[in-house]
Amino acid sequence: MKQLSKIISAGLIAFSTNQAVAADVTIEIQNLTQGLYFTPIATVAHTSDTSLFEVGEMASPEIQEMAEGGSLAGLTTIATSINADVLAEPTAGPLGPTAKVSGSFMTADTNTVLSIVAMILPSNDGFIGLDNWTIPTEAGTYTVYLNAYDAGTEANDEIVGGGAPGVPGMPAPPFLTLGTGGTGVTATETNNLIHIHPGNIGDDSATEGKSDVTNTIHRWLNPVAKVTVTVQ
Numbered sequence: 001m002k003q004l005s006k007i008i009s010a011g012l013i014a015f016s017t018n019q020a021v022a023a024d025v026t027i028e029i030q031n032l033t034q035g036l037y038f039t040p041i042a043t044v045a046h047t048s049d050t051s052l053f054e055v056g057e058m059a060s061p062e063i064q065e066m067a068e069g070g071s072l073a074g075l076t077t078i079a080t081s082i083n084a085d086v087l088a089e090p091t092a093g094p095l096g097p098t099a100k101v102s103g104s105f106m107t108a109d110t111n112t113v114l115s116i117v118a119m120i121l122p123s124n125d126g127f128i129g130l131d132n133w134t135i136p137t138e139a140g141t142y143t144v145y146l147n148a149y150d151a152g153t154e155a156n157d158e159i160v161g162g163g164a165p166g167v168p169g170m171p172a173p174p175f176l177t178l179g180t181g182g183t184g185v186t187a188t189e190t191n192n193l194i195h196i197h198p199g200n201i202g203d204d205s206a207t208e209g210k211s212d213v214t215n216t217i218h219r220w221l222n223p224v225a226k227v228t229v230t231v232q
Helices: 061-069
Strands: 025-031 042-046 085-088 100-105 113-121 126-134 140-150 225-231
Touching: 025 042, 025 113, 061 113, 061 126, 085 100
Parallel strands: none
Antiparallel strands: 025 100, 025 225, 042 085, 042 113, 113 126, 126 140, 140 225
């Protein structure tokens, strides 16, 4: 699988709701879901012969780290051979339902495609994803809708856990209202390749049942995010 081998440090360009830099490309991302949250988002412009992820392929350790725990550390330090442009803010707060986040950057001439990733909460290894979308050369405003993907690295047990890569269980940050005592929806992952996420199942019990996810709040259908790209 082709991997992006360099992403500029996230500290160089902030991606937040209150900071924007005058540049050639402005990106706005909106959460379209009823009850899901997105962890800090990595938006990367890079060359067309590289990829952050590829559907139908195994997830890289860096994608696993992002999809299971929300960390962008691996994606922002993986290598140094490609001069990618990135909007990322690891310390940004979660993007809640209907909320938007935006940022701007100037892409290098060779960085002609756009990729976007962020973990979905609550989920075991779900993430929003845009893979190698060609950045238009003509000035204008363009809209892209993003699906939710499953990294295929962890069983979707829907039980609260630590959220560390390779450790079963979902992260449970304080802004989420999740149940306890779930026995687990499943203990296996039959598709270990990156694929469209089947969605949370959930249940209606806060203290028992199979899932710690609430079925009236945390289920979803695609698309889960709206991206508006403005090219100057």
